[in-house]
Amino acid sequence: MFYIKKQLITLVILLIVISISFISEHLGVRWYPMLDLHSSFASILYGLTLSVSSKGLIVTLIVLLLISAGSRPFCLNRLVILVGCLLVALAVAWGTKTVVKHVTQESRPYLEQLAAEGKIPSTDSFYQLKEADRGQLIKSLKLPDTPAWLQQHLTKEVNYSFPSGHSIAAITLVMFFMPIWFSMRRPGWLVGLLVLWGVGVCYSRLLLGLHWPGDVLASSIFGSVFGLAMANIFLLYQRSRSSNRPGRRIFSSRKGLFD
Known part of the structure; x- marks a missing residue:
């Protein structure tokens, strides 16, 4: 029916493909930073x-x-x-x-990276700020490895990760x-x-x-x-x-x- x-087959395939990222992380793969963020x-x-x-x-x-629509009269x-x-x-x-x-x-991966690079004091202190202030802080940072479009997007991605x-x-x-x-x-x-x-x-x-x-x-x-x-x-x-x-x-x- x-x-x-x-x-079920589609579900299993989808979850297996996504699980690869989870398994690989535990094998030492770091998904961020991995990619050249200035690339196409x-x-x-x-x-x-x-x-x-x-x-x-x-x-x-x-x-x-x-x-999903067909070519016959609207229902x-x-x-x-x-x-x-x-x-x-x-x-x-x-x-x-x-x-x-x-x-x-x-905390999000990019925030952990910023803390490791000394761009922000710590993720704990970052999340103690009001959400609007977190966005302003990200906007004020000089991030040469991050394109402008992504930095602008990050100002909206300042809540929790999971x-x-x-x-x-x-x-x-x-x-x-x-x-x-x-x-x-x-x-x-x-x-x-x-x-x-x-x-x-x-x-x-x-x-x-x-x-x-x-x-x-x-x-x-x-x-x-x-x-x-x-x-x-x-x-x-x-x-x-x-x-x-x-x-x-x-x-x-x-x-x-x-x-």
Whole structure:
């Protein structure tokens, strides 16, 4: 039902790929500083990060919904239910992230690096400042190895590290749309691109110095639970509607979300 086998295989692959960062860290790999932050590749990673920022998330949601759409007449009821399930998943993810950050109070990798270089006295003293003052402090630093666009971004990344809000949002989206796209019989390569995007967001957070591997791994687990749960609730709703009309599938190969 609902392509459960494909869901599980995709979940396992995603978590294995992200777990590589966690395992490698314990083998001595330092994910930050590793990358030349002035490189074009760093800019691409920044773009992935922005795709789940406050403004970028809206664009990403629109793109994912448009991909889910079919070519037949618009169905408002189905859209409302789907968006409702999606917003619940994202809201639970955001709430979980917010609560856990305040409980764990883990400092970010780039702050640990700045403290080691003597750019800030210590991470403890940094977090004793008000959040606005932390941003001003980061803005005032001379960081020749950090491009201006990243330093500007760092002024907004001054809260705690665990878990990763960007990662939990990305994986929630991946695991929400993946089962739905399977049920819609969307091409496998399209689902693969979706998963690749989610993994890319997670690794962008590592390589830009914003999170530890444990942060993104935990966020991926949280996001997978929330996304899969709400996606399958939506599919159960669709199945219940289809059962009242014998002979209809939840989604046909030619239909989309709005059919």
